[in-house]
Amino acid sequence: MSIAADLSDIDRAAPPAPQTHVGRRLLRNPGVVAGAAILALMFSIALAAPWLGTVDPAAINPAVRNKLPGYEETLRNADGRESTLVHHMGTDTLGRDVYSRVVYGARASLLVGASVALISVAIGLVIGLIAGYIRWLDGIVMRVMDGLMAIPAILLAIAVVSLSSTGLLAVIVAIVIPEIPRVVRLVRSVVLSVREEPYVEAAISVGTPTLPLIIRHILPNTVPPLIVQATYIAASAILIEAILSFLGVGIPPQTPTWGNIMAEGRALFRILPHNILYPGILLALTVLAVNMLGDGLRDTLDPRMSKRL
Amino acid sequence: MSGSAAAVLEVRGLTIALPSGADRALAVDRAGFSVNASEIVCLVGESGSGKSVIAQATMGLLPAALRAAGGEVLLDGEDVLAASEARLRELRCTRMSMIFQEPMTALNPVMTCGDQIDEVLATHTALSAAHRRLRVLEIVRDVRLPEPERMIASYPHQLSGGQRQRIMIAMALVLNPRLLIADEPTTALDVTTQAQILELIRELQRKHDTGVLFITHDFGVVAEIADRVAVLRQGEVVEFAPARELLSHPRHDYTRMLIAAVPSLEPRQREIASDAPIVLSTEQLTKTYRRSGWLRRGPDVAAAASVSLEVRRGETLGIVGESGSGKSTVARCIARLIEPSAGRIMLDGEDVAPLAAGALHRFRRRVQIVFQDPYRSLNPRRTVGDSIVEGPMNYGIGRDAALANARRLMDLVRLDPKSLDRYPHQFSGGQRQRVCIARALAIEPELLIADEAVSALDVSVQAQVLALLDEIRTELNLAMLFITHDLRVAAQVCDRVAVMQQGRIVEQGPVRELFEHPQHEYTRALFAAAPGRNWVFANDGRTRAG
Numbered sequence: 142m143s144i145a146a147d148l149s150d151i152d153r154a155a156p157p158a159p160q161t162h163v164g165r166r167l168l169r170n171p172g173v174v175a176g177a178a179i180l181a182l183m184f185s186i187a188l189a190a191p192w193l194g195t196v197d198p199a200a201i202n203p204a205v206r207n208k209l210p211g212y213e214e215t216l217r218n219a220d221g222r223e224s225t226l227v228h229h230m231g232t233d234t235l236g237r238d239v240y241s242r243v244v245y246g247a248r249a250s251l252l253v254g255a256s257v258a259l260i261s262v263a264i265g266l267v268i269g270l271i272a273g274y275i276r277w278l279d280g281i282v283m284r285v286m287d288g289l290m291a292i293p294a295i296l297l298a299i300a301v302v303s304l305s306s307t308g309l310l311a312v313i314v315a316i317v318i319p320e321i322p323r324v325v326r327l328v329r330s331v332v333l334s335v336r337e338e339p340y341v342e343a344a345i346s347v348g349t350p351t352l353p354l355i356i357r358h359i360l361p362n363t364v365p366p367l368i369v370q371a372t373y374i375a376a377s378a379i380l381i382e383a384i385l386s387f388l389g390v391g392i393p394p395q396t397p398t399w400g401n402i403m404a405e406g407r408a409l410f411r412i413l414p415h416n417i418l419y420p421g422i423l424l425a426l427t428v429l430a431v432n433m434l435g436d437g438l439r440d441t442l443d444p445r446m447s448k449r450l
Numbered sequence: 451m452s453g454s455a456a457a458v459l460e461v462r463g464l465t466i467a468l469p470s471g472a473d474r475a476l477a478v479d480r481a482g483f484s485v486n487a488s489e490i491v492c493l494v495g496e497s498g499s500g501k502s503v504i505a506q507a508t509m510g511l512l513p514a515a516l517r518a519a520g521g522e523v524l525l526d527g528e529d530v531l532a533a534s535e536a537r538l539r540e541l542r543c544t545r546m547s548m549i550f551q552e553p554m555t556a557l558n559p560v561m562t563c564g565d566q567i568d569e570v571l572a573t574h575t576a577l578s579a580a581h582r583r584l585r586v587l588e589i590v591r592d593v594r595l596p597e598p599e600r601m602i603a604s605y606p607h608q609l610s611g612g613q614r615q616r617i618m619i620a621m622a623l624v625l626n627p628r629l630l631i632a633d634e635p636t637t638a639l640d641v642t643t644q645a646q647i648l649e650l651i652r653e654l655q656r657k658h659d660t661g662v663l664f665i666t667h668d669f670g671v672v673a674e675i676a677d678r679v680a681v682l683r684q685g686e687v688v689e690f691a692p693a694r695e696l697l698s699h700p701r702h703d704y705t706r707m708l709i710a711a712v713p714s715l716e717p718r719q720r721e722i723a724s725d726a727p728i729v730l731s732t733e734q735l736t737k738t739y740r741r742s743g744w745l746r747r748g749p750d751v752a753a754a755a756s757v758s759l760e761v762r763r764g765e766t767l768g769i770v771g772e773s774g775s776g777k778s779t780v781a782r783c784i785a786r787l788i789e790p791s792a793g794r795i796m797l798d799g800e801d802v803a804p805l806a807a808g809a810l811h812r813f814r815r816r817v818q819i820v821f822q823d824p825y826r827s828l829n830p831r832r833t834v835g836d837s838i839v840e841g842p843m844n845y846g847i848g849r850d851a852a853l854a855n856a857r858r859l860m861d862l863v864r865l866d867p868k869s870l871d872r873y874p875h876q877f878s879g880g881q882r883q884r885v886c887i888a889r890a891l892a893i894e895p896e897l898l899i900a901d902e903a904v905s906a907l908d909v910s911v912q913a914q915v916l917a918l919l920d921e922i923r924t925e926l927n928l929a930m931l932f933i934t935h936d937l938r939v940a941a942q943v944c945d946r947v948a949v950m951q952q953g954r955i956v957e958q959g960p961v962r963e964l965f966e967h968p969q970h971e972y973t974r975a976l977f978a979a980a981p982g983r984n985w986v987f988a989n990d991g992r993t994r995a996g
Contacts, residue, residue, distance in 0.1 A: 339827035340837075342787050343886070347841030347893055348814040351807075357840075361831050 166441045173441065176434030183427050187247040195241035196226065198397045202236035210239075210415050231415045233405055242397040243419050249398035250379050250427065253313060257378035258371040261317045265324025266363065270355055272325060273332025283329070286322035294319035298381055302390045312391050316378045327370055331363045365442035372435030376428045383424055399424045458628045458661035459485040459508065459546075463521035466503055466512070466685075474684065477503045477516060481687045483680040485629065488659040490652070492672045492693070494708070495682030496908035497879075501665045504682075505631045507531070508663070509548050510538035526628060543570050547622035551634040553614035557606040563617045564590075564602025570624055589620045594650060612643035619650065626658055633665045640772040641935065645979035648675050667909065669712045670938070670982030673697055681705045697985065711913040712987045713938035715980060717961040720945060724762075728796075729896050729929035730784065730817075731760035735793035735803070737779050753779040755953040756793070761897065766923060766930040768944030768961070770937060770976070776953040777933045781901045784931065785819045786810055797897070815845060818890035822902035824882035828874040834885045835870030841893040852892070859888040862925075863918060880911035884918065891922065898923070899931045904939060916943055937980050941965060949973045 167173050186193065205214050210231040216224050230239040272282040289297070294316075301315035335341060341358050349357070385391035386400025387407075394401050399420035406416025466478040478500045485491045495501045506512050508523050510530055522529045525546055530538065550556040558566055564586055571582040590598040593616040606614055615635060622630055632651065636644035652675060655662050664675060672679055676693035681704065689702040700706045735757040738750045754776040761767045769777040783790040786802060795803040802813045821827040828837055838859065839852035847855075857867035863884040874882055883903060890898060900919060904912040920943055923930050934940050940947055941961065948958035949972065957970040968974045977983065 339821040339823055340829045343819070343821065343827050343837075343889065344829070344840060345787060346785050346814055346817070346819050347889065348811050348844040349840060350811070350844070353844075357832070358829055 170437040172433040172437030176430045179430035190244045198241040198245040206236040208232045230419050246397040246399045253382040254375040254379040257316045258375040261320040265321045269325040269328025273329040290322045316381050335362045369439040376431040456486045457484040460524040465520040467519040469515045479685040483690045485661040489677045490662040492676035492679045493665045499682040500685040544625050546629040547627045548631040549618045549635045553618045589624045593620045629661045631663045642979040673982035673985035711910045713942040717941040717965045726762040731796045733794040738791045752953045761929040764927045765945045768932045768940040768947040771950035775950040817897045818895040819899040820903040824879045838889045863888045897929045901933045
């Protein structure tokens, strides 16, 4: 034991690794900051829609059909006085205010994006953990997932929506299903590599039952890549929802979404481009913001992934 | 002392700064030493001492974050620190060459070995393709590779580790450089292969009058190969002297401490009661892996074949073998981290080999394992306290009681009980290994398996952890299964030793008997290859040249 005493100063504490706090590193990433700022703006627009000078987005007024942006409509109120309503983004073929429709349309897009991301990550996480941990199920689960992935997401979504009634829920389900395999693959690959780590084996050998083992030692490793994956899913869900609505199989036309506004504007695109232009810009901006956020998160949370995707 | 007239490499006052925020300001601090023609200088130091940084600086390969802040590195009188990138490219391979620890990653996996050697010649000489091929075959023969024609047509993955390192050496020496830098070239190799590679470097260096800067952490290797030795601590050369002198009369305290920490090959003597109860015995334990194909069954590979051993209470059984010998497979079968294919694992008279996962819960309490890599065996996201109490809480002990016990265990493994709420990255490798030992002890096992538990540690830390394991085994009267590739370590902690080769135990017996009269030829080969076997290090006061 004399050696141990002599050497006690050699085995000194390693200085804490120069780790900056994750939050600070995120704030230093321009993609994260810009993406989050644009998204925050979009969410506040969606939430504050009734107070942003909008009128009922579904209100039809044949008198003011197909007006250009900036058209001033004179309204006669109940008490006989006149007031002016400015159609900042013009009106569509049914005389609905495009500005109000675009602002309210943000609700559908963001709702679909966020809920598809959450639901597909939740379901994919469970399936992925099972596939990665229970070896004999792996082959079966992964072949089913491969099968799902082989069908183009849009076609699968159209098929699901056509089988059920149209509606927000149907659209979300239709987009979630083709997204699940991607999450499953990701989670499974993390589980397969982490379960070989000595600390997982050490936990097994101190008698940790399977469920706590997965929750304590394996699950936390899937969180950073999943956050990143969730943003990509959200971006793609917003796009798919817009495409479904554009094709007329999405959310019913009385609820405005960026996709169905554009679909309705298609016929008169040459004369009245604003019907497609404004929702198109917002859609592109939102998807860009989500992707920027995702790339930034990936670079800060999970540097190894930047090579893979 | 240094015949500077013949110095191939002369390092003077070399200072290399670390980026701000590192654990110290300088990676290398005014280091000075020299390498003469046809001489081997060993640069010895523990991890983080800056030995590889010196090699990188000499080759002009410093990572971008590091920069030379002062001093000079003279290669045949020319300062390479001041050389341009173009000049460095000229110098590499023609005047100085380097070989690395891991030949698999240093070689290009998609080029044949011959093409890689040929590339060196094509870059630096004007030889025709036919002449280059002759030279390649000649150097491959020089590094004692069998069937040179086949070797140069092979890809790196088709060769063994030792053969790959020979290819690296061939590449490095094909242009007869004045200086060869060898950065831990044998650390990743088995001991028998290591002995051959050391011999090869020695032979080629003599033949071509090459100066060799040999970087190592292993004093056995130093005793084997060095003419002169420079000892590096935290970037400073604390002692630079002829090998024989330095090994037998180290002057600096740090050198003395390092040499004293080298475990002796002389087995220790300890009486164990032969009537102590047998804690663990295996009978014909076998683990075969099947390479399964889609259409036809692949051949079975026996990782462990008919292994029978027993460990008594208070006794340490060592399993010694080279990589791939199956020693870790046996350990993992016994800990039931993998399922044995056949045979019995008797623990207190009960066979645990056929138990299903659910039934193992009761058994896990009695066998614990400490792994090799202290950086990966603790969950980085949980405090060490959480890691230690996890086991006891799995067996129904309350968190408070478990924490109180954890504090006592931290004391036992000589760590501050207050640091239970710290995270693994705040500890050094040796400290983490202590935490792992505390975790293993927390559920009071009867058998402790140490799977290469000290192999990843620096020699001074290794000595401490070994002493700790030994002390704990005595104090708690544990049975211990000690897996190692290092005969010196085995000599110091084991009471009995089993030697494994290709999945089988070829010989087992009391450590003293086995070390003094090895019966099996493989055991003898292992001893013959142990680096520095003829040297008794200044351990326990004994100091003499062998």
